[in-house]
Every structure is written in C-alpha cells, then in structure tokens.
Amino acid sequence: MTAACPSGLPASGSVTVTETADGQVATILISRPDKLNALTLEMLAELESHLDELASGAVRVVVVRTAGSKAFCVGADIEAFSRLSATDMWRRWIAEGHRVFDRLARLPQPTVAVVDGLAVGGGLELALACDLRLATPEATFGLPETGLGTIPGWGGTERLTTLVGPARAKELILTRRRADASTALGWGLVNAVAADIDAETDRWVHELLGSAPIAQQVAKQLVDAAAAGAPSAVLEALGSGFTAYTDDFAAGVQAFRTKSRPEFRGR
Template sequence: MSGVHFTQEDRVAELRLDNPAKMNALTVEMLDQLAAHLDRIERDRGIAAVMLTAEGERAFCTGADINGWGDLSPAEFSRHWVRDGHRIFDRLARLSQPTIAVLSGHAFGGGLELAAACDLRVMAPTAALALPEAGVGIVPGWSGTQRLLRLMPEPMVKEMALFGHRIKSDRALACGFVAAVDDDPRAAALRLLERAVTLSPRAVEIAKTMIHAAQGEDRAAMVEALGSAAIAASDDRAEGVAAFRDKRTADFPGT
C-alpha cells in the first residue's frame, strides 16, 4: 500500500515516499500522512534534521497521481487539491529543522516542487527534473512557478514548463539547485547531515528563519516569529505574565 513512512535514527528523521508502482506519485492519503509527520517532527526537539527519500531508484516522485485529481471539478481542483498541496509543501519549507531531499530518481511536476520545498537537494547522476504539467493540460500548482524561481534561473524553469524539456543532473548542479550529484545520493545526504546535527538547533532554526524572510518565504510570519522569539526572552514578558496572574499592574523593567 502506498504511503509516506517515518523512521528515525539518532537525531535524523527520514520520510520515505512509497508508491513505486506509480513512480512514487502523490495520493491524497500520502499528502495527509506527510502533513501529520511534519507536525510530529516540528514538535520533537530530539530531531535535528530531516531527510526526504523515496522507494526505488527509478523516480523520487513524478508528481500527483492523476487518479487523485483527474475527475475533480474546477472548483474542487483549485480549492482543495491545489491549496492542500500548497499548504503541506509550505509546511515542509517552514519546518524548523534543516531538510534534504534525496533524488535517487526523477523529480517531475509535484515531485520537483516537493524537492524545492527542502533546504538542500542531492541527486543521482541519472536523475532528471521536469515540469510536465502542460502535457496533460494543466499548469504547475504546488509552487513550481513561484518558489522554484527563487532556486533556479528563470530560463531553466521556462525550459521545463513551457518547452517540456528535462533538466539533467549536471545542469541542476551547475545552477546550484542541488548541493551534490552522487552515485549514492542517500549517503551523500547523510554526510551533509553529519555536521548539521552537531550545530545549535536554536541557532540553525533562527538562521533558517532569517534566510527565508530575506527570500520572501512567508516573510510576514517570519518577521513576527523572530520578534516573538526576542520578546519571549525579555524581563518585560516575565513581568507581564506575572502581573496578569497576580492581578496587579505590571511594572515593566524595559529589559
């Protein structure tokens, strides 16, 4: 049965897409499972990093299972399928922990958009990237025309979305979309994570938030998160909470 499986070794969580019969295409159930796993990971301070992998070597993920959206009405397609996917991919992008997508095989359509939501990507030499949506009469709907443009040159995105071309691993590496190309991309990802899990989790989280804010990744929420983190550590917050509980007027120290 297809699914998204969670495992953990030491401080690294692994999320594995498992639908190899359909080249790991995403179903509604898989999206729901991914969302639940991400919520679990966010709350677990014992997890320092996340690796997103897939079953088999033929494909990382070829996008959304057409059986999941092919018969939806236009309203259902835009209101639920597209928005739900966006919500879950955004959840991955904004995860506190650093994330790496392991592209052992092709990443097409929603699979490419899923990989783009991770902080880093490693790729097998034989894997390719594509946005094939126009071939079935639709457009990229899970950030392929938005987030992907912050990670790849505009002409390269157009080459995939408008001309139907595939991008090979050497070009993905040259433009910086992937951090490494390796015959064993999972091992390469683990090597990258070896150092990451030794760093200060809070410093990594704040650095990630700052970088995302600078790039426009939900900037308003990021700014408020940073401000809230700063005020949460203040003496004023402690005094305000204490005064509220004591039913007295607060005497803020201003520190």
C-alpha cells in the same frame, strides 16, 4: 542512513517516518514505487500529519526519501486528479498540496531531499520545498504540466524561480524540458550529485548536526525571509540578540576559546 521500504504496502502508497536511535534525524519515506511514488490526497494527509509531529519534536534534521530507484516522485496521481471537478481541483487538490508543501518548507529543522530517478511535476515541487537537494547521477528534473494542459500547482512556479531565476524556470515550464543531474547542479537546483547517495546524505547530515540547533533554525528563517524580500538589518539584529542568550551560544564561545568541540543541546 538508508531507509528500507516496508513490505505489503497498500496500493494507495504510504508515508512513514523513522528516527535514528538518538532521535536526532528523522527520515520521511514516501513509498508507492509501483506508481513511481505518485502522490494522492490520502498520502498528502499522511505527510502533513507526520510534519506536524516533527515540527514540535526534538529531531534536528529531516531527510525526505522515496522508495525505488526509477523515480523520486512523478508528482500528483494523474488518474486521481483528472477525475476531480474544476471546483474540487481549486478547493482541494491545489489547496491541500500547497498547504502540505508549505508545511514542509516551514519546518524549523533543516530538510534534505534525496533524489534518485525522475523528479517531475509535484515530485520536483516536493524536492523544492526542502532546504537542500542531493541527487544521484541518474536523477532528472522537470515540470511538464503544460503538456497536460495545466500548470505547476504546488508552488513550483515560485520556488523554482526563486532558486534558479525566471529564465531557467520558464525553460523547464514552458518547453517541458528535463534537466539532468549535472545541469541541475550547474543551475543550483541541487546542492550535490553523488553515485553513493547514502554516503553523501550521511556526510551532509553529519555537517548539519554540527551546528547549534537554535541558531541553525533561526538562520533558516532569516534566509527564507530574505528570499521573500525582507530586509536583513532588523531581522539579523533580532536573531543575533536572541541567539546570544542561548546556552548553545555560551557553549560555542567556550569551545572556541578552548579549541574544543562544542556540545550543543538546543537551548
């Protein structure tokens, strides 16, 4: 499942979405390779618009990719945000980035970031807003903002800490070190490293499509709630009770009894 980079892109970059023929998988492509896929406010607005459409659609899995091989994304366009006043930075740049990345994190569907090259600053924060991260051996990860006299501003301090713990998060943020792909895998920052990233992505997507979509989406919500400190006993009881009345649950039980493959329909 390889997304092609559109030709004739505007200098400001673009965010596009393509879907598989059966409508089960959507690929978000962030394309500004000449600027290492640095993000502008206009690109964030495009991304948000696509996320709103995906959230209400029938797509089962969302893959986030970027154009080129030098960088997944180097984060915010420094030239753009360095021209903002302190109040505009507060009111717009940080607020809008947080809103859009939170929107990505709250998509009901499982999301997969495919990282090739640099994923630094807001680029790492973009990957962190996804549920799963796959990387090439050439991928590197970092949050270098303190070297610019500022801090990670799009959720990196929270999401990275939740994922790898405070000591590792401080290591990347306070020292500006970069973690290579093997280190990121050892820390749990990425789920897999593969030279053939397209084949690896297809494998993960295929496995994700094998689960009942409603149960999968409820489970995602419960894991996110648990990461935020919510107790599981009540939430899992509610989630189990809800999914037990879906057609997918009946299909799953019947397939188990007959030793066949269930056909989930998301209802």
